[in-house]
Amino acid sequence: MSADAAPDASTEVSTIRVASLIARLATEGQNVSDPKALIREVAEALRELGVPVERCMVGLQVLHPQVRVVSWSWRRGVDEVIEREFDYSLEEQPIYLKSPIVELRQGTPLIRRRLVGPDAKLDYPVLHDLVAEGFTDYVALSFRVEEGPGNAVTWATQAPGGFTPSQVSALQTLLPVLSLLLEVHAQRRISRALLGTYLGQDAGRRVLSGQVRRGDGERIRAVIWCSDMRDFTLLSDTLPGPALLTMLNTCFERQVWAIHRNGGEVLKFIGDGLLAIFRIDEREGAEAEASRRAVIAGIEGFASLQEENLRRVGQELLPIRVGLALHIGDVEFGNIGAPDRLDFTVIGPAVNLASRLESLSKTLGEPFLLSAAVADALVGTSLPVRALGPQAIRGLPAPQPVFAVRL
Structure with missing residues (x-):
């Protein structure tokens, strides 16, 4: 027709x-x-x-x-x-x-x-x-x-x-x-x-479900991941803006891939730093299991960055170096900020300790550090952890046992 x-x-x-x-x-x-x-x-x-x-x-x-x-x-x-x-x-x-x-x-x-x-x-x-x-x-x-x-x-x-x-x-x-x-x-x-x-998948779901008021939140237990890109201040002063952004994005991308692959949640990027958590539920053995996943994520993240650095050397680009620390603790997970500008994040002494431990990795020349709490949770595993002995950590009255992961 x-x-x-x-x-x-x-x-x-x-x-x-x-x-x-x-x-x-x-x-x-x-x-x-x-x-x-x-x-x-x-x-x-x-x-x-x-x-x-x-x-x-x-x-x-x-x-x-x-x-x-x-x-x-x-x-x-x-x-x-x-x-x-x-x-x-x-x-x-x-x-x-x-x-x-x-x-x-x-x-x-x-x-x-x-x-x-x-x-x-x-x-x-x-x-x-x-x-x-x-x-x-x-x-x-x-x-x-x-x-x-x-x-x-x-x-x-x-x-x-x-x-x-x-x-x-x-x-x-x-x-x-x-x-x-x-x-x-x-x-x-x-x-x-x-x-x-x-915000991250879990925080996003919480906001959509109505958890939007300042102060809304809960206390959770988690393995806390704090990482930081090395020499960022120097790089900021020497690299053009677009090149610096590309480098930073690559640094984050390789880490986030490993975190998500192992069941972690990325909470925020803070300048050149990254904050993530691996939740610990109430099941027996959950602390050891979350610690194992977090350490494996760290090992895989460093391996991915090493692979990237081999590519960068061939292109005469500066390598990407990162410091990482893991700690276990109870944190407050929820909305903080001003009435008209909120953030969904974790806060608490455990987060502070993880951050200070990451800073110590620069002093010790060890890229991947663990607190004693994480190392204790890994006892009986075959993960490559070694003791560094008691170390002075800013803000703590006495030296604390610190451990490193061999990469």
Whole structure:
């Protein structure tokens, strides 16, 4: 059937039923658990209305330091809606540059392509793929959310003759409420992602769950990780700003990888320093297990930095050197700060001791130090720990036993 041929009356879509679907989505759509469930529900509802959609793709820009676009793909007869994340390099790749999305971002609200017959126009690679799969018609619609333009939903059908005008109209009419619901889900996702990125995953969850007042918090027991980049003041005075930032980011990235890999939580970056914890629960042996994970994270972090330094030597770049100390103690974990500027962190004497122990690593020339509490928790393990004897630690009245990890 050509684009302007009279459609079969049986394929016409009732505007009343479309309006009813929009009303239902407007009142109930925010209660749908996630975008996957929402897209599946909308696609199946459209089919019930007589719109023969068999494929849907949604692409949504999100505010995230690593992820540029999230997409969801629905196919009729396939239970799972596929979710994919694309980083910022997407906009330089052929999959994007040769897609209809570029035209949509330039202001075209609708792209309609017949895929078979005399009116077929296959001017994008994705359309050739759809033809190979037996699709007959393709509709792409752009929509804007708070994060900006460039968001799209595409529909495709395998129905002989493709979509009728009333079916395309139904897809367009549904777009505002669908885009609004997608934005709600996007904002939830952005909130979780940004809070997790800037506060840490656990602290982010606590804030989202309502733990937002100054003084909210709890007492926890943890292995405390304090690390610091060596010679940062000298590097700050000698390196250009961009080179210094790149070096610092690499230093943090290698450590955070090891911390997360071993179940730790990064709480904050303090200049060139890093504060993290490995929680200790009430299970028997939990203290030893958390200590073991923290030490392994330290060993892996140093190994990763050593690998990076070998690469840097080949490029005639300065090496990255780090000092690290671990201590066990009870800390207050919660909101501190001013009424209009709060931070979610840990405080307490145990944190202070870990920080002072890390400073001692410079004096002793040992990059990885442990307090006696951590060393005691590791008794019976094969980890390479050796005693350095009692050492004077700033703020403490008597020397304390200090241990080093052989790297």
